[in-house]
Amino acid sequence: MNKAILASFFMTLSLLTTNAQDIPHLKKTNNVTQLIVNNQPYLMIAGEVHNSSASTIEYMKPLFPKLKAMNLNSVFVTLAWEQFEPNEGVFDYTLVDAIIDNAKENNLKVCLLWFASWKNGESSYTPMWVKKDIKRFFRVKTKEGMEIETMSPFCEATKIADAKAFAALMKHIKEVDTEQTVILMQPQNEVGMFQDIDYNNVALDLFEKNVPTELMTYLKINRKHLNTYVSEAWSKYNFKTSGTWKEIFGDTPEAKAFFTTWQYATYINFVAKSGREQYNLPMMVNAWIVQKPEDLPGVYPNGGPVSRVMDIWKAAAPDVDIQSPDIYLENFKEIVAMYHREDNPLLIPESKAEVGRAFYAFGEHNAICFSPFGIEDAADNFVFTQSYELLNEVQHLIKKYQGTGKMRAVLQEADETYKDIYLGDYKIKVMYEKPNEPSFGIIIQTDTDEFIVIGMNMSIYFDSEVKNTIGYIGQVFEGKYENEKWVTTRMMNGDETYHNSRLRVFGRTFETSEDLVKNQKKEGEPDAYSPATKQKIVTPGIYKVITYKR
CATH class of the missing domain: 2.60.220.20 (putative beta-Galactosidase from caulobacter crescentus)
Structure with missing residues (x-):
């Protein structure tokens, strides 16, 4: 091969490798996983705005300077599927461009929240063309046979449409966001259904089939380290390694929860993977967590990444990097300990605006992010804003000593x-x-x-x-x-x-x-x-x- 051509080939390969490494990504060193932005560890001293705060340019524009004045360095912002794809195949980039531009002007990084098939266990953010076509995009069915407004995770058409839109979004972000303003993505929000199982025929037929090989392989490899909720349910049937959901976990609420969780997780993994194929940003999901230990699946959104079923999500969704808790309960320290695992760094996308939680998460659990919800409401909280200023002041120390044991x-x-x-x-x-x-x-x-x-x-x-x-x-x-x-x-x-x-x-x-x-x-x-x-x-x-x- 000609030396000049060979040199050009290696230069191109080097540039491609460098570009892949330069985009925001997760990196594990010193037994800690850090978010890397512009080739440096990055702490998200963040806040999440209210759901509709970025629904128009007029409303969002004065908001971003306020967030910067509160000493945030990052913000979680919603982008709704219904506004991004108002007609099938027609994408409106107005809002995502405005979010990136306003954040960049105020030196803020962004986690973009894709409110699409689900948000808080419901489906109010789907486009009208999806909502109206109940035959093509079928819904969750109750035990009584009623179809509710929540999109079924068993509907292939909805999954494919959602993934196509998300891929278009990620492709556009890659093209326009040359300064790495968007550093993290969340496909969907607090997913799950408020019942024990989806009673449509597709779901009930699948429930009678064998547990997927991928899940059984994961359970067998990680048997000694599984969450107690999963381990105990499996142990009652003698750790059987093949069979139907009922044969392995019994005809129990746990079996239905694992089955439902697998479906939500594989659906969202399909969406996340479609996006990552366009622009390989880190992906996280969040959970409406279990409120009381005695709560059965369906009291909370069944199928979401609650701590009980983190292992099911790990097996089903390899393209989702982090499972995160939304924490409004008082036992903050207990909850973060459940979510901080060797295979799951701590990232808190929603919480009360109690700033001591941020110091604890960063200092005790090497958190990547702390982000209270409705952050604009804390604009007049002097203790909060000064505490965030202090976190910015000392973040170089926190990043340096994460994972050192010191x-x-x-x-x-x-x-x-x-x-x-x-x-x-x-x-x-x-x-x-x-x-x-x-x-x-x-x-x-x-x-x-x-x-x-x-x-x-x-x-x-x-x-x-x-x-x-x-x-x-x-x-x-x-x-x-x-x-x-x-x-x-x-x-x-x-x-x-x-x-x-x-x-x-x-x-x-x-x-x-x-x-x-x-x-x-x-x-x-x-x-x-x-x-x-x-x-x-x-x-x-x-x-x-x-x-x-x-």
């Missing part, structure tokens, strides 16, 4: 009063202060006897774990990071640390002067107004602690 996090829940953690030679006792206020933080061991503590409302003690030695605090510095460099703003001793007996994590205090107007209307009395007052607001702070042993 970073831990704490979060007070319910009536908890303390937490013991261990880093290096030290047992670190964290006492939660001010029980009616948020108490949380991240602790990073940056050297043998040096720690960075980020948070608020805690007292922390450092005890030596080395035999015949006692641990002491030598010095405490309050400070900040400027361009990733530590700057001391105060050296703390005396009353501030009780002479270095503990680290007192006060947080940063802001003093604002504002008129607090209260209209006290009482019968027979004139209106009365309170005078201007001073108000102190505490937000998380950063501390450097130097310890020693003797």
Whole structure:
């Protein structure tokens, strides 16, 4: 072969390889999976806007500067199938282009939420041409024989139409998004049906057939590591390795749930794969999680990626990278522990806007993302916006220490009063202060006897774990990071640390002067107004602690 042609061939191959690596992707290093954007680890300090906030250009345009002012670096935004493909085969790119342009103007990255066949177990975002054609696009059927408005996951026509639209979307994003504004995709939202099984004939016939070989192979290979819900259901029938759904799992709610889950997961995997063939961005799905342990499938959307059936999803949907919980319940720490697995990094697309959850997710579970829902509603939450600013300030540390075993996090829940953690030679006792206020933080061991503590409302003690030695605090510095460099703003001793007996994590205090107007209307009395007052607001702070042993 001519040397010039050969050189050109290898140059082209190199460019193709580089381009594949340059697009946003997931990378596992140091036992942690990170999202890589522009060839650097990226933390999504994010929020999800309300469902209709990007439904018009006029409504979304003033929203993006507000999100940037809240110190977000990423935003989850909806794109509805009904607006993207209003007529079959006719694609309208107006909204997706506007989302990308507005995000780019405000230096925000985007996870695009594809509201298509389902959203929250319903199908209100499908185009009218799909909704009206009930023969071609058939629905879920109830036990009583009624067809409801929810699209059936057993309908091939709906799956193919959804996938065609999603592929067109991904192709367009690849063509126009040259600056990697869109970094993540979510095909569908909180899928599942509010019943035990789809009672249409297609589904009932499939339920009598053998469990797919791909699922049985997965279960056999991962038998020792399966979720308890799946493992116990399988064990009741002696871990049988072939047969129908009923023969392997019994004629039980679990068998119907696994069957339904398999169908939703394979459907969405088909959609995700169709999109990835056009533009290979990371894909995630989210779950309307189980609300109570005793809830049967169908009380919550049956078929979605709830923690009980994560293994079914892993077997059925290899083109979906991450299964994610939407967390509005109070037991946040328990839920994230269910979803953070070796094969499933933690990504939280919806939550309450309780910012301590973000610190805990990033610091304790190496999360890729934390994103409260309806984020624009928190625009006036000063503690939240300042906390997000601090997360941006320290994200270089979080990314550096993810997966190293040198970073831990704490979060007070319910009536908890303390937490013991261990880093290096030290047992670190964290006492939660001010029980009616948020108490949380991240602790990073940056050297043998040096720690960075980020948070608020805690007292922390450092005890030596080395035999015949006692641990002491030598010095405490309050400070900040400027361009990733530590700057001391105060050296703390005396009353501030009780002479270095503990680290007192006060947080940063802001003093604002504002008129607090209260209209006290009482019968027979004139209106009365309170005078201007001073108000102190505490937000998380950063501390450097130097310890020693003797």
